[in-house]
Amino acid sequence: MDKKIPLSLSFDDVLLIPQKSRVLPKNIITESIFSRNIGLNIPIVSAAMDTVTESKMAIAVAREGGIGIIHKNMSIERQAEEIDKVKRYESGMITNPITLGPKNKIHEAVDLMHRYEISGIPIIDKALKIVGIITKRDILFLDNLEENIEKRMTKEIELITAKKGTTFDNAKKLLQKYKIEKLPIIDDNKRLIGLITIKDIIKKELYPMAAKDKFGRLFVGAALGVTEDIIERANELVKMNVDCFIVDTAHGHSSGVINAIKKLKSKFSNIDIIAGNVATARAVKDLALLGVDAIKVGVGPGSICTTRVIAGVGVAQFTAIYECSYEAKKYNVPVIADGGIKYSGDIVKALAAGASSVMIGGLLAGTDESPGSTEIHEGRKFKIYRGMGSIDAMKAGSSDRYFQSDVSKFVPEGVVGKVPYSGTVKEVIYQLTGGIRSGMGYVGCKTITKLQKNAKFIRITSAGLRESHPHDIIMTKEPPNYEPMR
Ligand code: XMP
Numbered sequence: 001m002d003k004k005i006p007l008s009l010s011f012d013d014v015l016l017i018p019q020k021s022r023v024l025p026k027n028i029i030t031e032s033i034f035s036r037n038i039g040l041n042i043p044i045v046s047a048a049m050d051t052v053t054e055s056k057m058a059i060a061v062a063r064e065g066g067i068g069i070i071h072k073n074m075s076i077e078r079q080a081e082e083i084d085k086v087k088r089y090e091s092g093m094i095t096n097p098i099t100l101g102p103k104n105k106i107h108e109a110v111d112l113m114h115r116y117e118i119s120g121i122p123i124i125d126k127a128l129k130i131v132g133i134i135t136k137r138d139i140l141f142l143d144n145l146e147e148n149i150e151k152r153m154t155k156e157i158e159l160i161t162a163k164k165g166t167t168f169d170n171a172k173k174l175l176q177k178y179k180i181e182k183l184p185i186i187d188d189n190k191r192l193i194g195l196i197t198i199k200d201i202i203k204k205e206l207y208p209m210a211a212k213d214k215f216g217r218l219f220v221g222a223a224l225g226v227t228e229d230i231i232e233r234a235n236e237l238v239k240m241n242v243d244c245f246i247v248d249t250a251h252g253h254s255s256g257v258i259n260a261i262k263k264l265k266s267k268f269s270n271i272d273i274i275a276g277n278v279a280t281a282r283a284v285k286d287l288a289l290l291g292v293d294a295i296k297v298g299v300g301p302g303s304i305c306t307t308r309v310i311a312g313v314g315v316a317q318f319t320a321i322y323e324c325s326y327e328a329k330k331y332n333v334p335v336i337a338d339g340g341i342k343y344s345g346d347i348v349k350a351l352a353a354g355a356s357s358v359m360i361g362g363l364l365a366g367t368d369e370s371p372g373s374t375e376i377h378e379g380r381k382f383k384i385y386r387g388m389g390s391i392d393a394m395k396a397g398s399s400d401r402y403f404q405s406d407v408s409k410f411v412p413e414g415v416v417g418k419v420p421y422s423g424t425v426k427e428v429i430y431q432l433t434g435g436i437r438s439g440m441g442y443v444g445c446k447t448i449t450k451l452q453k454n455a456k457f458i459r460i461t462s463a464g465l466r467e468s469h470p471h472d473i474i475m476t477k478e479p480p481n482y483e484p485m486r
Contacts, residue, residue, distance in 0.1 A: 008315045008318075010319075011318050013316070013460065014349060014457045017443070018442045019443045021444030024441060025437035025438050027446065032351075032356045033356050033357075035272040035293040035334060036333070040065055040066055040211045041064075041209045042065035043356060044433075045068070045358065046067075047339075047359050047360060048071045048221075048246060048388075049387075049393075050071045050371065050398070051370060051372060052364055054070060054082050055089075056370075057370055057371075058082075058086045058218070060426065062086065062219050064209060065209035067220065068086070069359075071388070072223040073388070073393060077236070079222060079233065079236075080239065084240040085117075087217045087218065087220060088118075088217075090204070090207075091217045093196050093215070094196070094200075095193070095215055097121075099192065100124075100149060101125065102125065102132065104123075105147065105148065106144070106148075106149060106152060109134050119181060123149055132156055133159060133184065161184045162183055164188075164194075166183075168196070168201070171185075182198070183195065200216075213241075221244040222237045223245075223246050225398070225400040225401060226249060227400050230263065231267060234264060246274040246275075247261060247275045249402075250307060250402050251277070251299070252275050252295075252296070253282070253283035258287075261275050261287070265290065272293035274294040277296050277298050277299055279297060279324065281324060284335075285327055285331075287333075293333070294336055294356075295336070296335075297320050297325075298320060298340065301339040304415050305339065305414055306389070306413050310411065317339065318353060321337045325354020334357070335354060335356060336355065336359050337353075337357070338359035341358055341363060342363075344433075344438075346358075347435065348439030351436070353457075365384075366382070366385070366419040366420050367383075367424060367428055368423065369425045370385075382418035384416070388401050391416075392416050435481060443455055443456075
């Protein structure tokens with residue numbers, strides 16, 4: 001055992017020192033990298049937790065410029081479906097549109113429209129040639145859903161299509177000119193190769209910060225556990241065009257994770273593989289040498305975590321980020337700071353300490369887009385938020401995260417609770433990125449890379465922390481970005 005015991009610090013132990021600045025918050029560039037091949041427009045990632053990220057959350061976060069990681073407390077099929085929903089939500093051109101044949105029944109079209117929240121389906125024959133399109137309008141008030149689609153669809157002869165290579169602007173003009181909502185794109189043999197929709201054009205204009213892949217589809221990641229079916233699960237998710245995998249465990253510096261990374265790396269060379277969670281430079285080195293594309297840092301800082309008190313293990317999050325990022329830089333691997341973000345100021349501190357993005361659970365769990373509905377308690381709205389190491393979540397499937405898959409009785413490392421309802425993801429992220437911009441302005445750094453280079457920290461005492469929060473006042477109105485510590 002080392003004789004000297006080093007001190008580890010958390011966000012509340014430090015502050016960034018203000019520095020001469022020529023940048024205004026509005027001119028700050030919030031772009032960052034998430035993993036080697038995924039760039040974000042804001043450094044925010046929603047946590048792979050079953051009360052935080054399913055497709056709705058992932059869509060909302062990616063539209064704002066970040067990325068969501070779909071949790072894995074669900075069947076392989078369901079996780080694949082959730083990924084598929086995100087990847088299909090917004091596209092430059094939908095390259096694999098959902099299609100049916102002319103002999104399919106109307107009710108099949110209705111089912112697919114409902115499942116994927118789409119308003120029309122191209123109809124193709126066996127040779128993949130387009131023969132029509134069926135839209136919600138064609139089947140409005142229809143009683144007999146057993147009819148063949150060909151009876152109701154707009155037939156090829158009246159169909160407006162465009163040739164392969166059509167620009168987005170040209171597609172927009174055609175959609176406007178013919179007052180249609182969907183433009184099938186075909187090759188020289190009239191085979192359907194894609195679809196451009198008015199919805200996608202509107203979304204593109206409404207969300208200019210959206211974080212997207214090279215086909216214009218929103219980025220999304222998926223959590224994987226160290227389980228028997230890891231490769232089977234990964235295969236199904238790759239079919240849905242998932243952008244990255246996170247091997248999601250409470251202890252990433254373990255042989256199970258190392259073996260899983262090796263397996264994934266050998267099977268999926270075109271997809272970013274992220275590993276976690278770790279809290280030491282040694283772990284970063286070991287994972288970096290395996291070629292991971294990002295490393296997730298955080299052992300025990302999460303708002304619902306009890307790992308540190310149950311297992312007595314962890315590193316206070318600021319020090320963990322600082323030390324891990326220092327090591328990760330040597331290997332050019334981005335760090336994701338996971339857990340413990342209570343305020344936007346903590347995000348600025350995490351980035352300045354070297355992280356390229358932050359993963360957030362609690363602060364997003366209260367939004368409209370998290371799974372589950374709101375509940376009222378003493379006149380205030382709340383949403384359920386639970387640790388993946390809580391008994392309830394482990395029963396639902398996450399016990400492998402805590403290496404307890406084969407035990408008959410769990411030892412939980414997380415709690416179940418509720419967080420105040422906080423409106424839409426858009427509103428919450430607006431406040432969080434506003435804080436990031438403000439912080440970067442105070443230290444005179446226009447980009448996150450500059451912040452990581454130039455930031456200077458100072459340690460504070462508990463008196464300093466007390467002084468940092470509102471004091472000597474009875475708050476009568478809480479602002480949207482400040483929830484007193486309870
Ligand atoms: P925040 O602070 O954003 O933290 O709510 C979210 C992160 O906490 C981790 N997590 C857990 N850690 N026990 C733990 O020790 C748990 O039950 C648990 N559930 C989630 C996870 O890394 C998440 O992103």
